Amino acid sequence: MTVTDGIDPSARPTGTGCADCDAAGGWWFHLRRCAQCGHIGCCDSSPGRHATAHWKSTGHPLVQSFEPGEPWFWDYGTNELYESGPELAPPAEHPADQPAPGPADRVPQDWRKLLQ
Template identity: 35%
Template sequence: MSPGAEQGLPQCRECLALGLAWTRLLTCMTCGWVACSDDSPGTHAREHYRETDHPVVTALASETTWRWCYVHERTV
């Protein structure tokens, strides 16, 4: 089981459904959806972008200001 699954912490729902573990979680800056990063087996944050055109994500860790834009394939 992936980190936080039993404690009610943020998690990648798609990874949980598929039995995958994630490397780190990202949050969609448009709608707040939480999904796994590109360095995780599922790459569900990128999949969310492809489905919704929500282009910018941030790391779930609150102490970071890092942002990634899928449109431009770079940090913003």
């Protein structure tokens, strides 16, 4: 199943990491990219859950994984997974040398215990 509504393929990612975690000095587990505006937020396993917060504040329900090798989309509004969708403006994933969780200098040693 593919998805196309609510997606702006020309919207570029806002950065290589979670914009909200970066602003607050936090860390993330995995990253999600808003398919409508390009906002990069952290996943629901991350302490901040910023991708979901972005959806709730903007009404942009569709995200694509921003992890290497994960082209899927998720619709927060319907709780549906889409294996594919339109190609979004590059880059399609965070840099390969960027660790998950990340950024490396802000991830606590007990990070596994802190996942949601």
